[in-house]
Amino acid sequence: MSTATAPSPLPPVPEAPEEQPARKRRKREVESGEGLFAPSMLTRLGLIGVALLSIFPLYWMIVIASRISSDASGFPPALIPGGNLGQNIQDALTNPEANLLLGLRNSLIITGTVTFSVVLISTLGGFAFAKLRFRGSKILMATVLFSMMVPLQQLGIVPLYMVMVELEWLDTLQAVILPFLVNGFGIFMMRQYVEQAVPDEIIEAARIDGASTIGIWWRIVLPALRPAMVVLGLLTFMLNWNEFLWPFMVLSNENPTIQIAIRQISTATWSADLSMIFTGTLISIIPIAILFVVFGRQIVSGIMEGSTK
Amino acid sequence: MTTRTAPGLSWRQRLTRADVKATPYALVAPYFILFAVFGLFPMVYTLYASMHAWKLGNPTREFVGLDNYTFLLTQYDRFNWSVLNTLGMFVMATIPQLVCALMVANALNKRLRRPMMWRMLVLAPIVTSVVAVGVIFARIWGEQYGMVNGFLEFIGLEGVNWQVGRLSSWFAISSMVDWRWMGYNALIYLAAMQTIPRNLYEAATVDGATARQQFWKITVPQLKPVIIFTVFVSSVGGMTLFVEPMMFGSGRLDGGANGQFQTTAMVLVDILRSHGNYGISAAAGWLLFLVIAVVAIINFLVVNRIQGNK
Numbered sequence: 155m156s157t158a159t160a161p162s163p164l165p166p167v168p169e170a171p172e173e174q175p176a177r178k179r180r181k182r183e184v185e186s187g188e189g190l191f192a193p194s195m196l197t198r199l200g201l202i203g204v205a206l207l208s209i210f211p212l213y214w215m216i217v218i219a220s221r222i223s224s225d226a227s228g229f230p231p232a233l234i235p236g237g238n239l240g241q242n243i244q245d246a247l248t249n250p251e252a253n254l255l256l257g258l259r260n261s262l263i264i265t266g267t268v269t270f271s272v273v274l275i276s277t278l279g280g281f282a283f284a285k286l287r288f289r290g291s292k293i294l295m296a297t298v299l300f301s302m303m304v305p306l307q308q309l310g311i312v313p314l315y316m317v318m319v320e321l322e323w324l325d326t327l328q329a330v331i332l333p334f335l336v337n338g339f340g341i342f343m344m345r346q347y348v349e350q351a352v353p354d355e356i357i358e359a360a361r362i363d364g365a366s367t368i369g370i371w372w373r374i375v376l377p378a379l380r381p382a383m384v385v386l387g388l389l390t391f392m393l394n395w396n397e398f399l400w401p402f403m404v405l406s407n408e409n410p411t412i413q414i415a416i417r418q419i420s421t422a423t424w425s426a427d428l429s430m431i432f433t434g435t436l437i438s439i440i441p442i443a444i445l446f447v448v449f450g451r452q453i454v455s456g457i458m459e460g461s462t463k
Numbered sequence: 464m465t466t467r468t469a470p471g472l473s474w475r476q477r478l479t480r481a482d483v484k485a486t487p488y489a490l491v492a493p494y495f496i497l498f499a500v501f502g503l504f505p506m507v508y509t510l511y512a513s514m515h516a517w518k519l520g521n522p523t524r525e526f527v528g529l530d531n532y533t534f535l536l537t538q539y540d541r542f543n544w545s546v547l548n549t550l551g552m553f554v555m556a557t558i559p560q561l562v563c564a565l566m567v568a569n570a571l572n573k574r575l576r577r578p579m580m581w582r583m584l585v586l587a588p589i590v591t592s593v594v595a596v597g598v599i600f601a602r603i604w605g606e607q608y609g610m611v612n613g614f615l616e617f618i619g620l621e622g623v624n625w626q627v628g629r630l631s632s633w634f635a636i637s638s639m640v641d642w643r644w645m646g647y648n649a650l651i652y653l654a655a656m657q658t659i660p661r662n663l664y665e666a667a668t669v670d671g672a673t674a675r676q677q678f679w680k681i682t683v684p685q686l687k688p689v690i691i692f693t694v695f696v697s698s699v700g701g702m703t704l705f706v707e708p709m710m711f712g713s714g715r716l717d718g719g720a721n722g723q724f725q726t727t728a729m730v731l732v733d734i735l736r737s738h739g740n741y742g743i744s745a746a747a748g749w750l751l752f753l754v755i756a757v758v759a760i761i762n763f764l765v766v767n768r769i770q771g772n773k
Contacts, residue, residue: 193573201570204563205584208646211599212591214610230617231610275497278490288487294495301502303695308703308728309752310505312512312735312745317505319519333501336494364479367486396592398706399728403736413594420598421714428602435595446590450583457586457647458654 218432242433253407254434257415264330264411265394271335272390273383280344281375285357301338307399318404329404334394340386347382348375385456388449392442412438512745519739531746542747545727546754553701556637560645561693568652569678585646596639597710604635632711632724639707648693655689656682694762702755703728727751
């Protein structure tokens with residue numbers, strides 16, 4: 155189960171932002187006075203429409219989270235935030251049945267551990283596959299690629315569940331964490347990046363100076379990989395924060411991740427309160443939203459860079 | 464006199480040689496050990512489990528060959544329907560999603576002010592977890608107080624009970640998938656579009672080709688590899704659809720009163736969690752895998768064909 159969630163296998167994302175060339179090209183075009191890539195009015199309107207559609211459900215969630223429940227129904231819908239957001243957040247967080255704080259805590263532990271592990275193990279493996287010669291490396295790399303393409307989660311879920319039952323690990327965090335500690339995509343991405351970012355000569359020179367392989371990894375490869383580690387870390391964090399199926403299999407509503415807690419709130423009979431449901435959902439999005447606002451450029455570039463390789 | 468197997472090699476040099484030979488394996492070992500335990504072993508073991516009558520809390524297991532498979536295919540109606548539902552939602556979601564993504568990418572590829580802002584706006588839905596998407600869209604498509612029905616009634620039409628019908632529920636669920644993934648695919652197409660040499664377009668313009676002709680005759684064929692990639696990713700994602708239909712059905716696994724929007728992944732989890740039947744759910748897992756493989760191959764052939772005729 156080394157690929158994370160169902161409909162989101164990531165494309166290869168080898169390296170850090172590289173906006174410069176595109177921008178230069180664009181400038182040259184402007185200078186040559188070429189109208190080929192000038193957006194028409196229709197294009198502009200279409201894009202504005204798409205952007206509104208992208209944002210509207212999120213905006214509407216904030217609106218309802220800041221109002222009282224009955225505002226969520228009827229047409230035209232309420233479109234202006236109300237003044238209840240603080241109160242709603244407080245109510246949601248302190249509701250003993252909602253388990254939101256516990257869910258946030260569990261999700262932070264799980265996602266943090268998984269992200270750290272995936273990034274670390276991927277730099278080790280990526281370095282080995284990119285720069286070291288060893289027998290069987292081609293076959294092993296092919297295995298990594300294979301693991302990226304097969305939906306292992308759905309295929310392996312039954313035995314993994316059986317094992318967790320046997321170990322009596324149901325409802326524990328390690329049951330959620332362990333299957334996600336490695337990710338074939340991470341190895342692949344780091345291999346691509348090391349190949350470009352670390353010249354062979356530097357490694358040779360370090361060897362002549364008597365550096366060990368681990369020393370080279372620590373002092374040469376890791377510093378060069380920093381931008382790629384940020385991108386891989388961000389994508390892994392987002393993916394695992396939003397992971398649902400496996401935590402849903404092994405955790406209970408009493409010890410949930412944030413996603414399990416949201417499902418519980420939105421379906422339980424005790425919470426017919428829509429503003430409460432939307433407030434909880436809003437809370438569950440906030441960590442990722444912060445990452446997106448702060449690192450949006452890296453996330454966009456990471457997704458785009460990866461796909462052209 | 465000290466005997467050395469390799470005269471002239473110091474202790475340090477031999478250590479270096481061992482380091483060069485062995486350390487690569489140590490570096491890749493963490494990945495492969497964890498992958499073997501949590502990826503490969505479960506996959507293979509699923510095959511074993513699928514051929515046994517085996518239930519939770521029951522230590523005995525009996526070899527039954529392919530009985531679990533035949534049970535699913537011939538006696539458990541929900542399974543076959545779930546394959547149809549999954550395929551239907553996959554088609555309904557993926558085609559408009561990728562076509563829209565192509566058009567949005569084409570728009571983003573124009574000379575825009577603040578290109579990064581537009582890209583982030585289009586990508587924003589990916590921030591939302593699938594559960595959150597389910598919560599929000601379940602209210603947008605709600606029967607009584609939903610926004611869509613509110614709009615329909617506002618303009619004088621009758622509201623629709625989106626959950627009850629097979630096609631209407633597929634439609635609502637597809638909207639969730641499309642909303643979350645369209646921008647992501649658009650960015651992937653955009654990245655590929657930026658690598659197309661601009662002089663192709665300049666030449667076409669000189670020859671009098673319209674923008675529309677350029678899009679279909681230059682852009683789309685040049686994007687062929689990346690279209691194949693996105694179709695593959697969408698196939699795997701679409702065929703394992705789980706959270707969207709579950710959240711649409713108030714968090715339940717039965718996919719509506721008649722299972723009209725129950726996907727195969729939901730059937731698998733339902734058999735495992737509600738019935739504790741390891742053998743049959745393992746068989747469902749392998750059948751799902753086969754369906755995914757077939758769908759992926761068909762998609763590859765179709766995409767290849769369409770492009771080839773251009």
